[in-house]
Amino acid sequence: MVDLPFGIDINNLIDDLRTFSWEASDILLFYSDLLKNSGKDTTIIKNKSHEDPLTLADLKVNELIIKRLNSHYTNIDWKILSEESVKFDSEKSQTNSNWLWVLDPLDGTKDFIQGSGNYAMHLALNYKNKPYLGVVLIPEKNELWISNGKKVWSEKRGGSKKEICLSKCENLQDMTLVTSKNHGNEILEKLIKKINFKNVIVMGSIGCKIASIIRGESDIYISLSLKGKSSPKDWDFAAPAAILKSAGGSITNLENEDLVFNKPNFEQRGIIVASRNKENHANICVQLKKIIEANDFYPFFS
DSSP: OOOOSTTOOHHHHHHHHHHHHHHHHHHHHHHHHHHHHTOOHHHHEEEOOSSSOEEHHHHHHHHHHHHHHHHHSOSOSOEEEEHHHHHHOGGGGOOOOSEEEEEEEEEOHHHHHHTOSOOEEEEEEEETTEEEEEEEEEGGGTEEEEEOSSOEEEEOTTOOEEOOOOOOOOSGGGSEEEEESSSOOHHHHHHHHHHTOSEEEEESOHHHHHHHHHHTSOSEEEEEOBTTSOOOBHHHHHHHHHHHHHTTOEEEETTSOBOOOSOGGGBOOSEEEEESOHHHHHHHHHHHHHHHHHTTOGGGBO
16 A cells, blocks of 8 residues: 555545535536526637637636645645646646646536536546546536545535446446547447447546446446547546546556556557456457457557
8 A cells, every 4th residue: 555645644635635526516517507507608618629628617626626735735745737737838737746636627528518417527646657546526416436545435415425336247249338429539439330339328528437337337438549639638537547446447558558647748549448347357458459450440549
């Protein structure tokens, strides 16, 4: 077991993260309601880029979490990497700190704008470039997933907790896939069609997808980024990886290797596979790789 930075008690830290998260939930729900009910998108949506939209909610939650961490924990040997901070000053975001907070204040911004409810806040504490503990907040479900490095649980604002459920599926064709609503691509669609999953669920936010796996609603998630196209970043995967691994699941590249964070440009490229049962995960990766190679999908990604 890795020791937290000097002076940090894990139970007190989790209590604070819980408080910070529900504060963030209030902000996200406030702006979500404004978008749904008053249509004031001209003031809430700050950047209408199709690929990478930005809202006032992103900025407000980003400001809140960074302020809370900095004010509650002074002179602690850790740093903060945030998606929004990278957008505005990427040079200052490079860090070699052993302990690094990785924040996505609003994962699934497109779904947030569209009003689907499939959006989340991600916050992870990485140690030596791997997630140690994590929080995934899903405001529309009144659901907070917390991993303390040993176990994971989901709780409502009132404190009631939810049990997790591990999958026993071994074959891809018996699995339910959860896949992206707004970030699909032609190669991934061909792969999904070729595998012929038992069922396919479509939703936004990687945090929401991983939570659906832990709940038992789905079995597998596949991210496939194409050469020359955008790819997921550290803040998309750090917190979801923390909660999934603590739940007994696994999230790796196609070679069954753990994700490594803090690489150049914070990119998580290639094919990433998340499943609910780490005992069967290597076999899942082998099945996927055989299908990809047999159908000549592999050269299309990097």
